[in-house]
Amino acid sequence: MAIQLIKHTAMLLSGRDLCLGVVFLLLLSCGFSSGGESDINCLKSIKASLEDPLDMLTSSWDFSNITEGSICSFLGVGCWHPNESKVLNINLSNLGLKGQFPRGIANCTSLTGLDLSSNKLSGSLPADISRIIPFSTLLALSYNNFSGTIPASISNCTYLNVLKLDHNQLSGQIPGEIGQLSRLKTFSVANNLLHGPVPDFVVASVTADSYANNPGLCGGPLKSCRSSVEKSLNCSSPPL
Secondary structure (H helix, E strand, O other): OHHHHHHHHHHHOOHHHHHHHHHHHHHHHHHHHHHHHHHHHHHHHHHHHOEOOOOHHHHHOOOOOOOOOHHHHOOOEEEEEOOEEEEEEEEOOOOOOEEOOOHHHHHOOOOOEEEOOOOEEEEEOOOOHHHHOOOOOEEEOOOOEEEEOOOHHHHHOOOOOEEEOOOOEEEEOOOHHHHHOOOOOEEEOOOOEEEEEOOOOOOOOOOHHHHOOOOEEEOOOOOOHHHHHHHHHHHHOOOO
8 A cells, every 4th residue: 555655746746845855754664554554463462462361352353364453443442533543541340360561562652542351360460550541531450359559650641531440459659750640530449458648639639448458658638647657656655
């Protein structure tokens, strides 16, 4: 297709205009080709890295005859345009999937939304998660079995509007930098094993419900962290 376009352009243009036209078409062709291939590899990697006991992906994600835009009909996959293999959103919630966070998502370079909630995923969240989903406006990982700490690099996902990490086994402190996400509207880490002060959010209005069932959290809409520290000091002080 690209060669035919170039030949047609050559018949219409000449001289300097011809050179510019051919260069433009080559760049355009390469861009679409590499973009589609990258996104196909992205979905292949996700499928290969996850256990699919209910055969939800196995029955839908068929790569045997890939034509332009065919991946846009895959279960849970939303594209920029139905005829272009450029993945915009991935929603694989409630499919019974097992495994760790699929790092191959990084190959979906235009991804703006990722929902893996209500599955049986486990392990830690990637320390470089901001490199994997740099343009995502939504990250929903609720109702899984993720453990370990919340990576500080998540604060570099500056387009996030929604961040849902509730109902997991996450521990440690919530990175204070998350509070600086200027587009964040929804945030939830309820039902984890977190402790320490909660972030001061510059935009998001976060209620106590977003922190529920994390007995070690304090500050913000929760009990004062200072009171907790003073109580601990008073209890440990020797009697006069």
